[in-house]
Each structure stands twice: as C-alpha cells, then as structure tokens.
Amino acid sequence: MSAVYSRTWYDDTCVSQSWQSSLVIQNKNFDFCIVGGGLAGLSCAYHLAEMGASVALCEHSMIGSGASGRNGGFCSAGWAAGSDQISRLVGPVVSKELASIGADGLKWMRARAFSAKYAKVQPISGIISLGLRGYRPEINARLDETELKEFVVGPRYKWGKIDNEAFHFHPLNFLKIFSQEVVGHGVKVFENTGAVQVSGTEVCFSNGNRISAERMIWATGGYSIGKNSILKKFLLPIQTFICVTSPMPTILERHIPTKMALGDDRRAGNYFRRLPDDRLLWGMGVSALTQRSVDSIKRMGWKNIKAHLPAMVEEMKRDNIKFDYAWSGLMAYASHFMPYVGKLSDRESILCGFGGHGMNTALIAGKRMALFLSGDPNILDPFLEIPRRNIFGLIGRLGAEFEYRRLSAIDYISETCGL
C-alpha cells in the first residue's frame, strides 16, 4: 500500500467521531457543495453555515484523511512562501495584508486549540527554528550554540529562535472536534463520497448519488488534482514524509530535552517534536515524482536523524528503538508556493494550494472564501493579486523534483562548508 494512505500515529490515538456521516438524499438542493473534508473545506463549510447557508460537504474518504489529519502538527504564522518571496510576487502592500491574514489564522487556531472543548488536541506552545548555517545577522533574539543545548543536542545546530505564539498539536483530533462543530451548524457531511462530475448545478458522486448545489468549492488539497482538468493546470501534488519512533523518554530527555517543536532552516527542512507518549515525530523531504513505501520512509528517517543527531541514533540502536509508524501525505503546490483562493467560474471556486503551511492558512482562507460567497465582495482581494501560473504537467513535476534536489544540494554544501 502507498504510504499516502498508510496508518498514522494520529489514527491510533484519535478521539472517536461523535457524529454520523449523512446519507446522500437524491436531488436534494443546497446553496453550496464543498468538495474536500480537510481544514480548508471544513472551515469554509463552518463559516458559510454560520451565516445561514445550506451546505453539503463531500469527502472522498474520511474527514481528516488528507494532509490536514496526517501532518506534522506545527501551527505558526506565515505562508508556504517566505515573506521576501511573497513581496516579490504581489508587492509589499499586499504582502503585508497576506502576513496579517496568516497571523489571523494562527490566532483563530490558537483560540480553538487551547480551549477546554479541544483539550484532546493536546496543544503545546513554542516552535524553535534551528539554524544549521553560521551567523545570520538578520535573525534577532537568538539562542546561541550553548543556550540551544538546553533544547536540542546535535552538532549541526548553530543557533535557535523561539516563536512562543506558534504551537504544535494533534491535527487529526482538531479536525474530529471541529467537524463536530461543523455538523452542529447544520452542514451535511458525506464521507466516503467523492465528487466526480459537475454539470450545471448537479454534482455527481462516485457512489452514483447526486445532489444539486448553486455553487461548488473545490477544497481538494493535493489529493485529486490529476482528475480535475482546471486544478491540474495550476497545482502540483507534492508528497512529504513523516516517521514516528517507539517511546523513548530517557533518550529524548538527553538529546531533545524540550516539549517545544523544532524545525531547521534548510531550504528543504526537517522538523521534529516529542509526542505526548514520548515518541519522536520526524518530518522530512518532498517529492513530486516518487511514491515511497513505508519501509523506504523508515530508511530515509534513520539516515536523516543520524545526520543531525548521531549520538541519539547510537542510543536508539542500543535500546532497539524502531520506527513504529511511517507515512506520507500529499500537499498542493503552485509554482510560487502561494494558494489559489477565488472564483474559477460563476458557479465554481477554488480553495487549494496551501503547500506545507496549511494549519493557519487553509483555515483562514476557508473563512474568507465563506465571507466572499456570502456577499463580502472585497474580502478575497489580496488573494486575487496572486497570479495563476500554468505548471505544464510533467515538465512542472520534473522541474519541482529538480528544484528540491538542487536546494538539498545547496543545503548540504553550505552546511558542510560552514557557509
């Protein structure tokens, strides 16, 4: 089985769903049909229903089975593209607006994640950015190499910077609890129901059922891009990988003695965090081409951790610590790393392309899409400045793979030469 669908640590530790998936009622009329039960689709559905609309949401598999329920669980401000990149793309004024929208997304997520109702999300404040290269004058308020050892003990890490507003959490539990709120608002959620065709107001599902909806919103993430003739022009499905060790409290206490999450500053970076049951979650790598098996992700994990925390790997071997889980997930990426949030036609809208930074952005873009569809004409203006760029099919995939390898090589050279 492809690791894109393999069982995750989140699946084995999630709360049970407290609502039942709806059964499709033939020819039922809705104001909106949202395709995709990730954070983007759920947020849009929630906010539309809150404003009184009748909403159907169809999910090909189960709520949270896409990237939103199998990701690293890091939530911070910002977008998949860096601020300089965004400024070059849309100019400094819109770039500032987008930064503020991303920050609003973090605030919204934080308020929910740290509330009593979301206790099972087990949020922990603090994400440390780790510098692998030498001194960077533009980074203020840094931990130096000695101070950093209180948080992580690895020969490659040169400095750190703590973001206390950011947090990490159990993303699948978040989706399970959020979907309960969505259903509570009256949204009809159809699981195991893929949307396969749209003709006028009619939406045909993979199970043969149909509904009618005035407007459609495609919030399908990286999962069915190839099957949608419009989305595949602008977005690439990109895989990324995670593995999780067996519990190792003593080893973690010695080598990663913090409950905060950590991520390095490589162009194609690694990120890791201690899970509540004392396992290590390690995320790494991307690919536009290769489908990896669970075993090959575990091998990649060993190699990767050994390169950064060699002493810890020795102790893991000594204590027979294994990877109990390994999986991948698909993200949707545009060539400029920014999402597409806007109309495709009078009836259809797009809400996709959050890349590897969706936990704040998918949520807030979903909310803004709902406000737009409910009659706020200017709320999506900053997103409309993001140009739609063709990714040219296989050429785009090959280009993305080449770019990732090029960036990895630059990382390797700059780290080993101390640049």
Ligand SMILES: Cc1cc2nc3c(=O)[nH]c(=O)nc-3n(C[C@H](O)[C@H](O)[C@H](O)COP(=O)(O)OP(=O)(O)OC[C@H]3O[C@@H](n4cnc5c(N)ncnc54)[C@H](O)[C@@H]3O)c2cc1C
């Ligand atoms: C392994 C991994 C680690 C990541 N780590 C982080 C992280 O730590 N922090 C962070 O901010 N971001 C992270 N990301 C990115 C983040 O998870 C995504 O940007 C975000 O979840 C995108 O949300 P979404 O709703 O657009 O897509 P998804 O969550 O993928 O949801 C799309 C849903 O649409 C469904 N679907 C697709 N086609 C159809 C169809 N035709 N009919 C019905 N349903 C359909 C899919 O089954 C899927 O459930 C990570 C991603 C991955 C894969």
